[in-house]
Amino acid sequence: EIVLTQSPGTLSSSPGEGATLSCRASQSISSRSLAWYQQKPGQAPRLLIYAASSRATGIPDRFSGSGSGTDFTLSISRLEPEDFAVYHCQYYGSVFGFTFGPGTTVDI
């Protein structure tokens, strides 16, 4: 079973700065099956990136995803106040279904 690890657990940053979030899989996975979500307090998650690097509909281009094999990255080029949230990575496998990482909190 694939286990996803996210780092850092918490990232303290400021508006205007860039942010790099990491998601590491316990074994090599298909990049087609890796997604990222943003979740704000009291809200449902929102799909940001699918297939490791494709932005979902309506997602600003300051969000970008990259990676392959076991290491994947979500980058935010210039943090806006509304970007302070929790970010989850997710893998889909045909045997075990969906697996989520523990999340990275981006706070001020």
Add this chain to the structure above:
Amino acid sequence: QVHLVQSGGEVKKPGASVKVSCKTSGYTFSNYGITWVRQAPGQGLEWMGWISTYLGNTKYAQSFQGRVTMTTDTSTGTAYMELTSLKSDDTAVYYCARTIATSLDYWGQGTPVTVSS
């Protein structure tokens, strides 16, 4: 516009069952599966299972096998998730989400379920 609207919050006693609904609109229901995910207070996201809205077949997470049942009503575009033998650690917000290939592109607003004696 795609919308998934879930039923309201529930309070249940240990041992009881809960059934959460997820009414969809804005797209062809049978073209996308529905996934259920839950989130315990202060915790991460936990996948519960998936149902094909076209064929009705299901895939459940091992940790919920035997306790969860997912169904759909294609006439109303509504998906349902029933969880039985509730325990205190089933207290969580339960989400439905439209499934597109290997990701979840639209989510319901969440249904809080509290299990307490």
